[in-house]
Amino acid sequence: MSAPAPALLLAAQRHLSDCHLCPHDCGTVRAQARGVCRVGQASYIASEMLHMGEEELLRPAHAIFLSGCTATCSFCTAARFAFRPTYGVTVSPQQLAARILQRQAEGARALAFIGGDPVPHLPFILAVRAALGSALRIPLVLNSNFYVTPAALAFMDGVVDIYLPDLKFGPPGAHGDCGATLGGMPGYWPVLTATLAALHAQGKRLLVRHLLMPGHFDCCTEPVLRFLATLPSVEVSLLTQYVAPAHARGVLAAPLPAADVARAQALAATLGLHLVT
Numbered sequence: 001m002s003a004p005a006p007a008l009l010l011a012a013q014r015h016l017s018d019c020h021l022c023p024h025d026c027g028t029v030r031a032q033a034r035g036v037c038r039v040g041q042a043s044y045i046a047s048e049m050l051h052m053g054e055e056e057l058l059r060p061a062h063a064i065f066l067s068g069c070t071a072t073c074s075f076c077t078a079a080r081f082a083f084r085p086t087y088g089v090t091v092s093p094q095q096l097a098a099r100i101l102q103r104q105a106e107g108a109r110a111l112a113f114i115g116g117d118p119v120p121h122l123p124f125i126l127a128v129r130a131a132l133g134s135a136l137r138i139p140l141v142l143n144s145n146f147y148v149t150p151a152a153l154a155f156m157d158g159v160v161d162i163y164l165p166d167l168k169f170g171p172p173g174a175h176g177d178c179g180a181t182l183g184g185m186p187g188y189w190p191v192l193t194a195t196l197a198a199l200h201a202q203g204k205r206l207l208v209r210h211l212l213m214p215g216h217f218d219c220c221t222e223p224v225l226r227f228l229a230t231l232p233s234v235e236v237s238l239l240t241q242y243v244a245p246a247h248a249r250g251v252l253a254a255p256l257p258a259a260d261v262a263r264a265q266a267l268a269a270t271l272g273l274h275l276v277t
């Protein structure tokens, strides 16, 4: 993909003073860092590394972890920086571009922006991409919860090569609404399903991750897998390494049952999903 045009950069920068990048739709808040994500006008980098833990097609990725998140998942294992938007260091787009090119030379097969969530940082990411120009030869990956607005999606168009959504929660039902109550994202299911269906219809490369959570097979895993089966050829990565953080409560404090992993793999096979590892 190519570097973003100056007009796109300017349009993205406007969200630093009037932010509508995600459905929390905070408005004029970024200067005071008072949006739901509390990300201010500066982007803080919690860490960056050549990461061997991603899916095979991305390994090793140059992973850049940006602090702050639009979600507030009660079982987050990255709370250290996801809920502390000023954790880490700030660098200029040109400085980060130089590190990215260094990592590319070291063998990175992909450049992956991760969080927390990278969506509040789209203005910074676009500035970094502009600084990279034609020197970037590896695909740009955005790993996000994809709780996003059409405005945010428009900024990704032509910049993101591989869309890597974490589709964690299922639809609201008699059990409640996991996306809202556990993830802090009202309207999660309609936003996510509409967004992923639109990206799929546009022919974008989609690799969707689903984290299996203890006690959430019926409400989350099954409907998520059934939805993904409506998107032919989408690549699906089942994350089965759930480890409850100390602050997890209720069923989410338990280990993930091996039976749930087996059920998910069997359902994915029945549905004909294209699983990747």
Ligand code: SF4
Pocket: 019, 020, 021, 022, 023, 024, 025, 026, 027, 029, 030, 035, 036, 037, 038, 039, 070, 119, 120
């Ligand atoms: S990205 Fe942050 S500031 Fe912007 S609308 Fe979402 S929560 Fe609010």
Ligand SMILES: [Zn+2]
Pocket: 169, 170, 178, 215, 216, 219, 220
């Ligand atoms: Zn659930």
